[in-house]
Amino acid sequence: MGSTEKALLAAEHGVVAFDLSHLEHTLYEVLPDAISDTITRDIGSLEEGFCTEGLILxxxxxxxxxxxxxxxxRIFMYRRSPASAVGSHVLVALIGPNSASAVAAILGVLPQSGMVFATDWHGARILFAGNGPSYGRTATLAIPVDVASEVFSALMAEGVSPGGLEAFDALRTEGGELNWGSDALPSLTPLEADLSHLVDPEAAFTGRRAYRRAMRKGNERVVVGFKTNSCSPEPGSGLRAGSASGSVISVMKWPKSSDTVGLGWLEPAPVFHRGSKAFGDPLPQLEANVGGSWFPVSLTDPPFTREA
Incomplete structure (x- = not known):
């Protein structure tokens, strides 16, 4: 069993730590207007002790x-894309059903969804939140660089397994999340990426006028989830449904299973026959191109659920 498969199984039954320090992250005393004015949420209304997500368009x-x-x-912000320089913190995502208990064991506070906590670790201030950049039961920690190795050792002593970026990306795909730093993506609006809940149309942000036009116009393309055990599509493989065409964005193969799940995009946004989507056999049929041949794949909504 490879290291990626081991990490995926550990994330399903225990807890895995992923070092995400390659993501751009910054600690601000005050968020500069040049940044806050571009975000699709009103960050000024975010109360102390809470966290949120937003987009830049x-x-x-x-x-x-x-x-x-x-x-x-203070305000800690990280982007879900690679940084150009090393930050002041080590960013760690804990994924798995035992994530919260592992954090509580070493920091003395149980993470709660949507909330941010700060605690001292031998004089260093550690921030952590009960959510994370990947699907699953998660906690995310921002650890000052000078105490990161000690915190990692404490986590390992609590039974936390280390995981690599390949496993993290697989879990991200399983959760139906896109990565604007690494995925092969077309141009997508929040509506097309199913992220309109991260946009406050009344907030002042770059692209607001175009976003309002997109709300009236509707989607030109759409992101879909699929599942298959009959072929092995890769990122960039062709995807089609009737007259709509596009490509595969990301895929993952479940451990101990022949199933592959993935995300892809189609343009124009197809209209599937009412009710067919629920059964995974839509009309028109969703197909993936592997080795020059087209194979039917099941349409399904992420986050994907593993079958027992």
């Missing part, structure tokens, strides 16, 4: 960044 309302923002005296 371009002038055409296309998503360029997906952000996580924490407020705990």
């Amino acid at each position: 371009d002038a055409d309302a296309t998503i360029t960044q997906h952000l996580d923002i924490w407020r705990s005296q």
Whole structure:
């Protein structure tokens, strides 16, 4: 069994730690207007001790960044895309049913969804939140660099397993999450990416006028989830449904199973026969191109659920 498969199984039954320090992250005393004015949420109304997500759009309302923002005296923000320089903190995502208990064991506070906590670790201030950048029961920690190795050792002593980025990306795909830093994505609006809940249409942000036009116009393309055990599509493989065409964005193969699940995009947004989507056999049929041949795949909504 490979390291990625071991990490996926540990995330299902225990807890895995993923070092996400490659993501751009910054601690602000006050969030500069040049940043807050571009975010699709009113960050000024975010209360201390809470966290939220937001997007940055371009002038055409296309998503360029997906952000996580924490407020705990100061504001900690990280982007779900690679950084150009090393940050002041080590960013760690804990994924699995035992995530909260592992954090509580070493920091003395149980993470709660949507909330941010700060605690001292031998004089260093550690921030953590009861949510994370990947699907699952998670906690995310922002650890000052000078105490990161000690915190990691304490987590390992609590039975936490280390995981690599390949396993993390697989879990992200399983949760139906896109990565604007690494996925092969077309231009997507929040509506097309099913992220409109992260946009306050009344907030002042770059691309607001174009976003409002997109709300009236409707989707030109759509992101879909699929599942198959008859072929092995890869990112970039062709995807089609009737007259709509696109490509596969990301895939993952479940451990101890022949099933592959993935995300893809189609344009124009197809209209599937009412009721057919629930049974995984839509009309028109969703198909993936592997090795020059088209194979039917089941349409399904992420987050994907593993069968026993």
